[in-house]
Amino acid sequence: MSTSNTSAQGQRLGLTCCPTCTNLCQTQNKTCPRCGQEVTSRDYSSIQKSWALLITAAILLFPANLYPITVMTSQGQVRKDTIFSGINHLIQLDLLPIAIILFTASILVPMLKIIGLCIYLLAISFEVPISKRKLMAGFHIIEWIGRWSMLDLFVISITAALVNMGQLFDAKPAPAATAFALVILLTQLAAKVLDTRLLWDRLESNDDRT
């Protein structure tokens, strides 16, 4: 890989790439010649939008984890499971691999996403000096792994549809399911909305230049 003119920002050359079709555009044109969508060099409001979505998601994380997510009836006994107690139950049943998958998808990923995005946004908003390469690597992981949280919702929908035999054997979703769905949605949006180029506008350490 080579860069002839090291660390030149496209902004300085008056160029930008179209967010919709990744075509190279001139900033003064305002619209992309190929797909006709608007182009701007930087989206400064994206930090605000991202913060708003992220804070909402962080608040919703509490009901998602504290309230029960499924109600299971087995031979007259009613069990309300929160995300955590459900995983605990799986460990007791000796289903360790499944427990690990569910733990990663429904506890680890949403929390790491919120914490990671928080660090990322703090680094942009308050100019916290953290290595940008590491931040960016973290961001790529967050973007890729985020969708796997949907796993939990799919499992709930499959189980709820299959297991409905009244007092004998029954599974139903419980209030935390909605909160959890919203957490996934909002964190995904917060990552998608953010204009990551803002992070690279200030290059303070040698590590950031290549």
Added chain:
Amino acid sequence: MDRDVLDKSIVLCRSCDLVVRKRALPSGVRALCPRCNSYLYDTPYCSINGMLALCLAALALYFPANFFPVLELHFLGSVRTTTIFGGAMSVADQGYWVVAIAVLTAAVIAPGLLILSVLLQVLIVKYQLHNPFFRKIYKGFLCQHNLISQLSMLEIYMISIFVSVFQLSDYTDLYFGIGTFCFTMLFIVVIFLQREYDIEHMWSVLNEYK
């Protein structure tokens, strides 16, 4: 600066706005941004006829995968089955429509739209590219493509089926239906379709008739 030369010789990193000079790549190799490691470009490889075949195969599998049961549960002599759609509906019936919409979008609507959109794009490229009306539609599809492909989460649904099987197999007997087979095949075909599809190449097709 000549715009045409400009377009071909440099590329801007979408994540950090670095100016990178383009080089020819061997096929199957991706160029990453030297500063932030984001994906930049690769050699467009995409065969229109191959995509058409995959689209038709996916379309043929899409309906049985959605209307035949993906799982069958036998409990004390009674048999319960569920489809993907049925799973979402049963969650909605309980009042958790946020969850239901998330499941429906990720597992039914988005994959369907993805297949349909790629199919129409391929057909337009093959037969109608000279027609300005169809070119406009084609452009619209390309603009929406990233969103649709991000929303479609067949692979996660696939894993969810297995997780539910393991979770429930302690209580009851579970059987896979013909729907499971169709869904698995659909999932495989869509993976290949997404591998074959290259949005940069599809955009560049549009320029050829200008």
